[in-house]
Amino acid sequence: MKSSDEQIYKFMQKSNGYDLVVSNPPYISHDEYLTLDEDVRLWEDKLALVADENGTIFHSKIVYLTAKYLLRKNSPYTNAWKNKMPQLVIEIGGSHQISRIVEELKKYNFKSVDIWKDSAGKDRCIVANLHN
Template sequence: MFDGTRSIDDKAIAMTYAQLLKQTSGELERFGVPNPEQEAWWILASSTGRENSQLAAELALPVPAAVGKKVAQVVQERRGGKPLVYATGETEFYGLRLKVSPAVLIPRPETEVLAAEILKELDLRAGRNLPFSILDIGTGSGCIALALLSQLPNSFAVATDISKEALFVAAENAGALGLSPRIQFVLGNVLEPIKAEEKFDVIVSNPPYIDSSEMESLDDSVRRFEPNLAIESHRGGTWFHREITRLGAFRLRPEGILAFEVGNRQAKMVARFIKKTGFYAKPQIFYDLFGYERVVLVRKI
């Protein structure tokens, strides 16, 4: 229900998509959502299951009641501050449409850089058709592992997480994308659930990297809605990077790739302790779309 005397659901059959788009945009603007017109498009596209281009061709058509009800629900949740991705229940990552819920961290463009740099490194090695084995630690929605598998047709992944709810979301995404036969989901922390004899060509992780002392500085919507388990590192911002670096040295094949997403001002620190282990070549640091050092990637010697 929007403010005023008219409900989207009540007028759904009589209202066209163009009218609903205008009304949704106006309501979003009234309670301060940035880019209300663009967001209104996203909400309608998600609520109808259509791409923007399809929706644009149907603006003169009447809106089904179920769509009007869904749009109204999403707008109400946005009014309460819930991130758009959680309100619609889906997002796009590396060209894949993924289901998300408050059980998983919202996949972000910064993390696409992590997937892209791994693929570039594999291209340099031998190309994407070889059967690489991938371990994704702290998989969340499955976005990294699934993005890699979508580009590596003969590869297989193991994806771990400490959250059963997150693994359920990731498994749903794998099924929807037709990738379930090539990925195994395992409950557990870091490398604990992985058998000692298992070896991988790629170990990748976007672990919790916000130190407990920095949690209050995060955006309010992150602190209120995203899972603390996927964000906060109680033992220091780089503890998980250190642990995975140490244990990963014994689970990577020779010339295997270790790749991390890191927080602001963490990249050089992570690169230094990777190098000090003696197990790896010189780490490479890559920047995200906003110019921050975001990815550390290295090969095992």
């Protein structure tokens, strides 16, 4: 485990749990990074853009942590499930990452998985609920 992982775990443990997790993790693969416009590569820090496992390594960690720390229906701390609001909104790099991330969501019993598109009509976010 890296020190950044330890910091995330410590942060997540400070609460009674969470109603909603929203994340914009790095999601560009190493190969995709080489094809980015030069102005993006020169402007953005590579660490903020690129992730291992075809750009999905952070997604796997976020899904795991969300499943672990998300408030459950019977929690005295939440009303979110009554409102049917999403419990996880996570940005993705495109449709080529959907099956890998959805597989991870199913592994942790997420339900009601939807894909939100951006203004250009590209698959941009995966939205999921742990319970109906």
